[in-house]
């Protein structure tokens with residue numbers, strides 16, 4: 392697993408182009424709209440892995456008071472511009488938050504991005520009050536099953552053999568249960584689709600924009616190179632495939 396300093400440096404580097412390369416305010420507004428009905432507007436929300444604050448700002452626009460924590464000062468500088476002093480640098484695996492003091496927390500696209508999912512869920516279980524809620528929008532969503540999706544899914548599995556960055560409910564529910572967090576199921580499912588060609592996907596792997604494939608040493612780069620070759624060997628590599636997926640909210644509740 393990559394250390395916190397490496398992860399922070401990677402996000403510092405991509406911070407300037409992050410919002411635009413990840414669907415901009417359209418994605419953020421969509422995510423906020425999925426989360427808002429599951430949150431109590433009368434109580435503050437802690438956004439763990441708040442990033443540039445683009446989702447948190449949309450939630451704030453819907454009337455929620457959002458506080459944000461993130462490892463990357465570069466991402467957080469943008470969040471500060473959006474949310475003011477309610478943001479701070481912190482590691483999700485060692486939250487600077489009192490036990491049992493948080494009513495509701497959210498993480499969007501955090502658990503695949505570097506921290507050990509086991510450590511994060513243990514911390515979330517510690518800081519939530521009994522009955523408190525943790526809402527997760529996983530980056531994995533529903534894996535596309537087109538020919539690109541199959542190859543990329545295999546790459547993700549090979550890059551993360553112990554599952555520490557897997558963020559689907561089949562991985563998170565048992566880990567959560569071990570820490571006293573009950574997985575309640577999914578909510579707010581929102582189908583998405585996007586078009587990408589095998590060549591464009593191969594290029595995004597090279598540039599490291601594809602989040603599962605950030606450089607983590609020689610072996611990972613060998614696996615990325617192999618997947619890139621396999622993508623380029625697919626039929627009609629220039630032709631975009633319409634890839635269907637679904638964003639979803641996973642809900643966890645702290646056992647009383």
Ligand SMILES: C[S@@+](CC[C@H](N)C(=O)[O-])C[C@H]1O[C@@H](n2cnc3c(N)ncnc32)[C@H](O)[C@@H]1O
Nearest residue numbers: 402440441442461462463482483499504505506
């Ligand atoms: C893919 S971005 C998502 C940001 C934001 N939630 C969004 O949806 O736009 C992942 C974020 O997680 C942060 N992150 C990664 N590891 C972390 C950790 N251990 N503790 C806190 N934040 C972390 C990164 O710095 C980055 O800002």
